[in-house]
Amino acid sequence: LSTQLHFRIGQKSLQERKEDIISILRRGELLQRGLFHEEELSFVIELLETDNELQPIAAKTLSNFLNMTSLKRPEFTISREVICAAIVKSQKGLSYLLSESISGQFALHEEINVEELEIKEKIGTGTEATVFKAIYKNNLVALKKFRGAPE
Numbered sequence: 001l002s003t004q005l006h007f008r009i010g011q012k013s014l015q016e017r018k019e020d021i022i023s024i025l026r027r028g029e030l031l032q033r034g035l036f037h038e039e040e041l042s043f044v045i046e047l048l049e050t051d052n053e054l055q056p057i058a059a060k061t062l063s064n065f066l067n068m069t070s071l072k073r074p075e076f077t078i079s080r081e082v083i084c085a086a087i088v089k090s091q092k093g094l095s096y097l098l099s100e101s102i103s104g105q106f107a108l109h110e111e112i113n114v115e116e117l118e119i120k121e122k123i124g125t126g127t128e129a130t131v132f133k134a135i136y137k138n139n140l141v142a143l144k145k146f147r148g149a150p151e
Contacts, residue, residue, distance in 0.1 A: 018043050022054065030061050034074030041078060041086050048093035056105065059097050062087065063106045112136065119143060 012020070021043045024030050035041050047058035065083055087094055101108045120133035123142065134143040 018046075022047070025054065025057055025061060031064055031068075032074060034077035035065065035083070036078075038078065038082065038086070041083060045086050045090050045093050048087075048096060049090055055096065056100065059100050060106050063097065063101070063108055066108060067110050117141075117143060 017039065021030070021040055024033060025044065025047070030044075035044070044058050044062060047054045048062065049055075062083065065077065066080060068077075068080075087097060097108065100106065116136060118135040120135065123131045123133055125131075129144045129146045132143045132145065134141050
């Protein structure tokens with residue numbers, strides 16, 4: 001499938017590929033399909049930087065990709081780290097995402113239920129917080145508890 005995809009992509013012009021992504025984005029199908037490569041991500045970032053009707057759709061789509069667990073993520077989607085790096089490089093896109101998140105349009109994070117955490121031993125202490133080993137959904141994680149935060 002990957003070879004077929006790259007072959008088809010190579011047959012289209014840059015403008016045709018952009019139009020394909022815009023069409024898929026408008027139909028709300030990009031989340032199910034996934035982002036196959038960084039060129040597609042760069043098209044979505046361009047839309048995020050442009051003041052038009054596609055800007056909020058691009059922002060919500062990227063936020064959904066960031067919040068997907070690996071179990072929900074489409075098979076061929078590029079990694080969360082690559083998506084984050086592309087967003088951070090786009091000052092205007094990042095500003096737009098943050099302002100939309102602050103206004104409540106969507107979340108850039110996932111709140112977790114503290115009861116799903118199994119707190120283990122303390123790893124370290126700093127001036128502002130203490131870090132603990134913890135288990136969350138069968139994954140080893142670091143938990144940072146800030147001074148003065150509720151128990």
